[in-house]
Amino acid sequence: MEKIDSFLAEASSLAWGMPLLILLMGGGLFLMLYCRFVPFRHLGHSLEILSGKYVDPNAPGQISPFQAMSGALASTIGMGNISGVAVGIAMGGPGVLFWMWVSALVGMATKFFTCTLSVMYRGRNERGEVEGGPMYMVTEGLGRKWKPLSVLFAAAGLIGTLPLFQSNQLTQIVRDVVLVPSGMIGEDAFVANLFMGLALALPVAIIMFGGLKRIANVATKLVPLMVVLYTGSVLYIIFVNLPAVPNMFAMIFEDAFSAETMLGGAVMQIIILGARRASFSNEAGIGTAAMMHGESMTNEPVREGLVAMLEPFIDTIIVCTMTGLAILVTGVWQSGDTNGVSMTAAAFSEAMPVVGKYLLVLCVFIFAFTSLFSYCYYGAKCFTYLFGFKYRKVYDYFYISTVIIGAVITLTSIINLIDTAFALMAVPTMACALFLAPKVMAAARDYFGRMKAERERSIT
Template sequence: MPLFLLLMGGGLFFLVYSGFVPFRYYGKALEVLGRKDDTGAGQISSFEALTSAIASTVGMGSISGVAIALSMGGAGAIFWMWVSAVVGMATKFFEGTLAVMYKGRDSSGEVQGGTMYMITQGLGRRWKPMAVFFSLFGLVGTLSLMQANQLAEAVTTIFIEEDSTMFRVLVGIVICVLVSVVILGGIVRISKVASRLVPAMVSAYFLLVGYIIITNLSVVPAVFAQIFSEAFTFSAGIGGLAGSAMIIGARRAIFVNEAGVGTASMMHGASKNSEPIREGLVAMIGPSIDSGLVCTLTALAILIGGYNATDVKGIQIALQSFQNSIPILGHYLLMVMVVVFAFSTMFTYSYYGAKCTNFLFGARAIKYYNYFYLLMLIVGAVMPLRVMIGIVDSAFALMAIPSMVTLLLLAPKVKKAAKVYFGR
């Protein structure tokens, strides 16, 4: 509940305080996305920053995260994922702007951006303990435990149909080797892969789910009716609100779009964009794609195909639903999407963790972190799902506290810059 109030309430504040920028300037955001600006300090372009940030959010959370939300909170959880997408766009606008507005230098003299630098450069050095707090939990939250776990779950379900720890370990080792090829090349290689991978995978997923919708068009109105009718249902008992569709939908959406968590600011902080507000506009596109478009596609496919969940099963629910809608091929086609989505996130998350390591221990420590990150992919592959969800949600919650406090304190700076930019 505190996290819900902080992120959803804070996002609502940003939406109103910005003058409803996501609604008024979404077209402008799409326009400036393709504008090339290499005059600022950074390592990648704004487009590469956005696609890399989306690569981290349009991942397993967009498939297994939606399935988990449906199994825990029912169809109504999807409505609150939509609400989170809207307020998340406003939050990302402030994140992207401040990430470019306040940059710092690491131990090697390289210009860096992200929540930790927004804190030290924007709020002052006396706030550094809060930056350290953010970075410590950032190391945990960005270990890709969810991605490795659910990818191993999917492969196990498809190929051997029964759980096997040894098989999961083997899958984890394969994941580790494949991810190492990209992440050991640093942010430039990660961004190049993401900028090509993201548009292709979102388009392919749209076509796959589009086929399911078109072939089951008669039940689509009933699916939307179910989402809206269950949006305000609460579980019985004292903990009813905490277990409601509202809280569960918001929790999973936060994991998907990461608005206010602070991860996206690390990627947008690497942009060469010299105009902070323009980077903010680019950043706000993200939630409309991940927790808006892609999560809706997943929810529709699962609700159309039907699912049977008595416990938190994640990716198994999605595989079952796709198989129901597309006999024989359904779960194999989704498996391809799962592999691509999971790897795209693991590539980007490694950069986030490396950035936190850089801030805490210096640039030389990054290579050691990368090895640790790769090892944890194997650990994540065999970790129980419920335990993994608890670890990741807790880490994201603890990252969100310093991130949102920083955004709220520095919001007037964004407001002032936006007035000048839009006036110009």
Template sequence: MDQLAQALQALSGFLWGTPLIVLLVGGGIFFTCYSRFQLFRYFPHAIAILKGQFDDKDDPGDLSHAQALSAALSGTLGMGNIAGVALAIGLGGPGAVFWMWMTAIVGISTKFFTCTLAVMYRGKDSLGNVQGGPMYVIREGLGARWHWLAAMFAAAGLIGTLPVVQINQLTQVVRDVVFIPSGLVDPASPGAFNLMFGIFAAAVVGSVIFGGIKRVGYVAVRLVPMMVIVYMAMTLMVLALHLPELPGYLVMIVREAFTAESVAGGFVGVLTIGVMRGAFSNEAGIGTEAMSHGAAKTTEPVREGLVAMMGPVIDTLIVCTCTALVILVTGVWQSGGADGVSLTASAFAEVLPGQIGAWAIAFIVMIFASSTMFTFWYYGAKCLGFLIGAERQHYYRYFYVLLVVLGAVAPLEAVFGLIDSAYALMAIPSMTVAFMLSPKVMAAAKTYFANLSARR
């Protein structure tokens, strides 16, 4: 297993080289400049869309705007916000957080373009159902000669949407925070607990995902707001105790983004870790977000693009920043541990009395991980349906539930190496088609914004 973990980490390191960093960050800068920065003006309008002011139950699609965003956020708001941030700081130091911010800022425009295209170029699967996602955008927007690029995304998506990171970190925090301190699990041999917990989690996940995407949307629209509110309340409580120290740590994040020399291979290493973990967190340009927003009930592609661009703000600029500051102000990051969620749990345990902090973060991780696992099967099933036919895509659910069990017993390095590698392979076709069809998005946006101004 150690050799497999090393091989997957080596593959991830190769794929997340300079070309991919340029593709994601440079692509986001291009989309921001190409749209002339005007997208940032329409956040109030996006909020109005979320409130349902433009909903029409007769529009094509499966989810309302609010459900589509909640389903997307239930995929992004998860281990990237807790374990991913901790891993970024543990490996790259505080400066990695700055590059997570940059990925999110340019990711706002990236999500607008990719998710507008997901509705603009929805296609029909082999059963005649309307579907969205990069593979359908490529097929419908670029034509049959680009089918290989669509197949590349779908094949990588089968791996990238597996729940292995989520269940791995959920198992770890429940074991380390609840069962080991209680004396119910021997820390020297946790294998049996990991397996039993994985089987239990697989049963819970299966009970939700076999209900289909509408049940996922129903659950997500209730889980996501609650988990964000509870987690933000916890982090703000901790940060309030360290309020005078916050400006200094914010300065440290910016300074070490450019001056770090002793960690992660210097500046380039810190930048790479920050962008990698930022992409894992907010998924801008990866393509998973386009599959969720492509299911929205709307006939107006630009409208869904505006809703989608709120994702990186909520996910990375707000939630990830709060996690990072909690880890920094409590000082646990200096312990040298880079074991993901346990580092975040230790940060909360430092300031909240007794075991309250650790138990609270265990509960939050359970909600975050569960919401992501409830969502990701839908992405993988759509990818399988594209490759072998929608009439067979339901088989992915069985494979997915099995991987919940396997992810619980796999080492952290292996699961992150696997998912990071798949994300890299998903980003290439997702960003490529967004570049090629960006003039179509801008033409639609120009018409939409002109009509919006005329109505005011």
């Protein structure tokens, strides 16, 4: 196991080197400047679209823009927000949060381009059904000669969308908060983790076999609940420690550029760590959200991109920041605990001694659960692209088995494995966004021109 851990750590470090940092953050900055800050200039219109004002029931696709966004947020607002932020701060200090913000801001432009393209260049699967995602963006937008990039994305997506992290962190917090304190199990809890993994796999299987519409319906109901419940809890923690907040912000900015970092003075390592944790959290540039938004019922690709660009803002700028502040103001980040969910649980217990940790268990359950069934949809799309629908059941059973595996293996191995897969997924996704950016801008000029003409007609 130690050799596997070492190999995965080396693979993750190699994948997340300077070239990928330039591709993700540099590419996102280029797209932000190239589109002249569209994500910020049209936020109001994005919210109008999200409200359902422009839904066309006769448009191709399977789900509404709001359902697409809820499905995407079901995976992005998940354990990355509770555990991922804590892992980043534990490994790199408070400055990691600053670079997560930077990644999210440029990620708004990245999401705008990639999710616009996911509708512009939809393909058809072997059943003749319309599908979207980077694998189709590559072949339909760049051409068939680029298909190896589609295969790379789908192969890496099979690994990157496995439920290992969610299952691991859910069993971890149930064990730490409920089972160990009650004396039901000891510190060595392999058998207990195994049974919790089995218990979690059952409802995931039920929802998973219900297909995309069941996933979208469940996500639409649970995502608003989990956002309100979790943000309300974290805001309470921040409020009771309000005098410490200004100092925490100062520490975040100072540590982001400090030579005295927790990674031995390497500021570039802090930047890379922030980009990794932001990508795991909001998935901008990775391509998973493009698979969900590619299924949206719309004839307006730009409209879908405007909805998708809200996700990094909601996920990282709002939710991750609140988690980070809760960890910092309570001081638990200095405990030396590198298990993300355990650190966040300590912050909840510190601020709300009686109910805090149990409230977090509920939040973790909802976050992990929604991510689990969103990821199964992403992985299934990757599998059927590679192998067709004939063997689809093989993937379903494999996915459910990894829910159980994730409950019993180490967190470090899981993070390194998924980080490596995400890095490989980013290459085809960002290649499409950069090479096809002129196509997106041409569509954007046409779209906003029509919207302006329509407003002028309504006034006159």
